[in-house]
Each structure stands twice: as C-alpha cells, then as structure tokens.
Amino acid sequence: MSMSVELKASVRDRVGKGAARELRRQGLVPAVIYGDKKAPLSVSVSYKDTFRKIHDGGFLSRVIEIEVDGEKHRVIPKAYQLEPVRDFLVHVDFLRVGKNATLIVDVPVHFVNEEKSPGLKKGGVLNVVRHAVEVSAPANAIPENLVVDLSGTEVGDAIHISAVTLPKDVVPTITDRDFTIATIAAPSALRSSEGAEGSADEGEEKGEE
Numbered sequence: 001m002s003m004s005v006e007l008k009a010s011v012r013d014r015v016g017k018g019a020a021r022e023l024r025r026q027g028l029v030p031a032v033i034y035g036d037k038k039a040p041l042s043v044s045v046s047y048k049d050t051f052r053k054i055h056d057g058g059f060l061s062r063v064i065e066i067e068v069d070g071e072k073h074r075v076i077p078k079a080y081q082l083e084p085v086r087d088f089l090v091h092v093d094f095l096r097v098g099k100n101a102t103l104i105v106d107v108p109v110h111f112v113n114e115e116k117s118p119g120l121k122k123g124g125v126l127n128v129v130r131h132a133v134e135v136s137a138p139a140n141a142i143p144e145n146l147v148v149d150l151s152g153t154e155v156g157d158a159i160h161i162s163a164v165t166l167p168k169d170v171v172p173t174i175t176d177r178d179f180t181i182a183t184i185a186a187p188s189a190l191r192s193s194e195g196a197e198g199s200a201d202e203g204e205e206k207g208e209e
Contacts, residue, residue, distance in 0.1 A: 007050065009043040009068045020090070029089055033066065033073055036096035043068055051089050054080060061105040063097055063139055076103060076139070101139040104173060106132040109181060110145040119155040123187035126150070129180050133161065137170040148181060158183045 012019070012030065020030045028044040029051075045066070053059055059077050066073045075094035083090050097103070109131055114120055133146055146164050153159065160178045172179075 006065045006067065007045050007053075009045045009066050011069055012042040012044050024090075029092060031092040031094060033068070033075055033094045033096060036098045038096060041068065041073075045092065047089060050080075050092060054089070058108060058144060061107055061142055063142065064094070066094065074139075076105070097139045102136055103139050103142065104134060104136055105142055106134050107137075107143055108132050108145045109148055111148045111150055111182070113149050113151040116151040117153045117184065119153050119157060119184040120150065122155060124155040125185045125187065127183045127185045129182055133164075133181070134173045135166070135170050136173055137167075141167060141169060143167050143170060150184075153184050155184050155186050 009031065010028075012023070023030055023044050024047065027047050029047045031043050031045050031050075032040050033043060034040040043066070053062075053064075059080070061076075063074060063076050066075055073094075074097045076097055077092060078095045079093045080089060081091040082088060109128070111126065111128075114126065117124070120126060135143075135146075137143065143166075146166070148159055148164055150159075158180050159182045160180055161172055161174075162178045164181070166172075
C-alpha cells in the first residue's frame with residue numbers, strides 16, 4: 001500500500017515567469033493544487049524535497065499530504081515539468097483527493113524470483129512489455145508496485161495480467177483482454193542458430209529441386 005508522505009508549501013501571491021524564477025533562486029518550485037470542486041491554489045514547495053521524491057520513484061501514484069501555511073491538503077501529483085536541457089524541475093501539478101476517492105494511476109511492475117525461472121537460467125531474456133500498469137484504486141490503498149513472480153517460467157512463456165495478484169478493489173483499466181506484461185524470449189544466439197538452420201534447410205530444398 002502506498003504510504004502518505006508530506007511536503008510543506010506556502011501560498012504564492014505572484015505568478016508568472018519572473019516570479020517563478022525568483023522562487024527557484026530561493027530553492028522553491030512553483031506548484032498548483034486543484035480539483036475536488038475547489039478553487040485552484042498556487043503554492044511553492046521545496047525544490048530539494050520534491051525532486052528527491054520524484055527520483056525515489058512512484059511519485060505520480062502516491063498520495064501526499066501537503067501542509068500549506070498550517071492547512072493540510074490531501075493530494076496526488078498529476079504532472080511535473082522538467083526543463084528539457086538541464087533536467088531541472090520547473091513546475092508541479094497536484095490534484096486534491098476527496099474522501100473515499102478512487103483514482104486512475106500507473107503502478108510500476110516489479111519482477112521477483114528471476115533466479116527461479118528455468119527459461120532465464122537457460123539464457124532466455126526477460127522482455128518487459130509493460131513497465132507500469134494503469135489501474136483504478138482507492139486513494140488510500142494504491143499499491144507501491146505490482147509483483148510478477150517469474151518462478152517456473154520457461155522460454156516462450158508470456159506473463160499476463162491474470163497471473164498478478166491484485167490488492168482488494170484494485171482493477172486494471174483495460175478490461176477487454178488478458179494483456180501481456182512480459183515474455184521470456186529465446187536467447188539471441190539460439191534465435192540466430194535457428195535462423196541459420198532455417199536458411200540452410202531452404203538451401204538444401206532448392207538444391208534437391
């Protein structure tokens with residue numbers, strides 16, 4: 001289950017590029033809190049704390065409690081903007097989370113027991129089709145990740161969403177098919193060998209003609 005974390009923020013009286021540059025010089029990042037049928041609230045948050053939470057992973061699927069000048073707001077990050085050249089954080093959007101809310105979030109996929117996969121032991125390659133899965137989940141029960149157990153998987157196997165145990169009330173947004181999360185692909189050397197054998201067979205058949 002995703003743990004609530006906290007950021008401290010202050011209300012921004014000024015907006016615009018000049019005000020944003022001044023905030024960044026002070027080690028702050030412009031942000032906005034919106035949603036839940038309330039007026040948007042322009043705030044500033046600590047650059048250091050926010051940037052660290054982003055790079056810790058799972059930032060966009062984690063409920064956060066933001067304290068704005070003494071008042072607490074329960075939110076989930078919806079987007080953040082990075083300066084394209086320097087990878088510098090320039091803005092964050094937070095969505096208010098109402099009581100008993102259900103959210104649509106991307107949850108990272110985590111693979112375990114690779115050492116117990118016969119296919120991988122033979123040199124097979126884990127081909128990840130989805131690094132994250134979009135799910136509908138209660139705001140207070142968003143999983144940190146979805147665990148895929150690779151025990152017993154062989155070369156050629158495909159792991160589908162049906163093989164993943166989901167927490168209660170957490171459901172994929174894709175419901176019309178049992179979609180693939182990953183496959184165990186044959187080693188490239190084996191594929192090359194099979195391809196060469198196929199070419200040789202074709203040559204022999206032509207020769208026989």
